[in-house]
Amino acid sequence: MDKPSAARQGVLKAMLSPPNRHWLLALLLVVAANFAWTEITRTRGAQKVSFIPAAQTCGEAGPLRYCVNRDRRGTNGDILYHLHARNLDETIWNDNTYMTALVQGEWQRSEALPPTVITVSYGPTWMLAPKGEKPDSGLLDDFMARLPTIEAEVGTPRRRLLLGESMGGLNVLIAALSYPTQFAKVAALCPGIYVDSPFAPPTTFPAAMQRTGANPKIALGVWVFARTWLASEAEWRRVSPLRLIEQAGPDSPALYLSNGLYDHFGNFEGTQQLANVARQRGVKVEWHPLYGGHCAAHAPSLAAFLLSGPAPAALEN
Numbered sequence: 001m002d003k004p005s006a007a008r009q010g011v012l013k014a015m016l017s018p019p020n021r022h023w024l025l026a027l028l029l030v031v032a033a034n035f036a037w038t039e040i041t042r043t044r045g046a047q048k049v050s051f052i053p054a055a056q057t058c059g060e061a062g063p064l065r066y067c068v069n070r071d072r073r074g075t076n077g078d079i080l081y082h083l084h085a086r087n088l089d090e091t092i093w094n095d096n097t098y099m100t101a102l103v104q105g106e107w108q109r110s111e112a113l114p115p116t117v118i119t120v121s122y123g124p125t126w127m128l129a130p131k132g133e134k135p136d137s138g139l140l141d142d143f144m145a146r147l148p149t150i151e152a153e154v155g156t157p158r159r160r161l162l163l164g165e166s167m168g169g170l171n172v173l174i175a176a177l178s179y180p181t182q183f184a185k186v187a188a189l190c191p192g193i194y195v196d197s198p199f200a201p202p203t204t205f206p207a208a209m210q211r212t213g214a215n216p217k218i219a220l221g222v223w224v225f226a227r228t229w230l231a232s233e234a235e236w237r238r239v240s241p242l243r244l245i246e247q248a249g250p251d252s253p254a255l256y257l258s259n260g261l262y263d264h265f266g267n268f269e270g271t272q273q274l275a276n277v278a279r280q281r282g283v284k285v286e287w288h289p290l291y292g293g294h295c296a297a298h299a300p301s302l303a304a305f306l307l308s309g310p311a312p313a314a315l316e317n
Helices: 003-015 018-041 099-108 139-154 167-178 202-212 216-229 233-239 241-247 268-280 299-307
Strands: 055-061 064-070 079-083 116-121 160-165 185-189 254-260 285-290
Touching: 055 139, 064 139, 079 167, 099 299, 116 139, 139 167, 160 167, 167 185, 167 241, 185 299, 202 216, 202 268, 233 241, 241 268, 254 268, 254 299, 268 285, 285 299
Parallel strands: 079 116, 079 160, 160 185, 185 254, 254 285
Antiparallel strands: 055 064, 064 116
């Protein structure tokens, strides 16, 4: 018998000796009980929304994947670009467990026809950052360049609208505030807006988490995400909605902003500040502070916002 085998047998004998046998049995019982409790209490289903899914066709334009979604009753001539949250994709619009189904349900209970919805995606995670030092930057330029190609297929819009949540909420604000003449309205739900820069000294982060209630693990993930697409403080200032809003005015796109008070991403503080600054600068703003967590949404007011308003003058190309 070789020495390793003898050593293993010695360890096993020690573990099964009377004093240790009881502890091992107790440990196994705890593990089994924990597994059983986890299995018994796990979520087994989801509340589904009752609605008629939009007719959906999908395609690609370079690295951009998109789906065109049309209400089966018809559409009103507007195009709504939907930029999804992290780890979703361009097919999310018809998911009957997601907030987009609630919006469709609200539209279908009204007499007004909704916009054509184009959900776009560059993958599970992405930021519409202008071209910078990071190799994956430049998606803002690419997105804006793709709009004419998509609209050549779909039709020239009466108005361009934007909708996004979480990661997508940040992205729609970057697009609309960077190209204000291109969009009439923007709805940003639980957008990733932060008062503190990801390039600020690390000593500022504990105070920020204390103020906002952000989960430390999520805060670290957001920091990594930002630095994946941005290389410096200067690049951060080019995409921060709190910096971009300083150039906005009464002719800027109307804003719909919402956020849950107990957002574990820590986005309530920044979204509320954005709403306040936008109002000061004469931007039309609907601010909906909600009693809930990350991406709590109020579907009736959101659906109404995306339908409201007269047709504007022709958009600039």
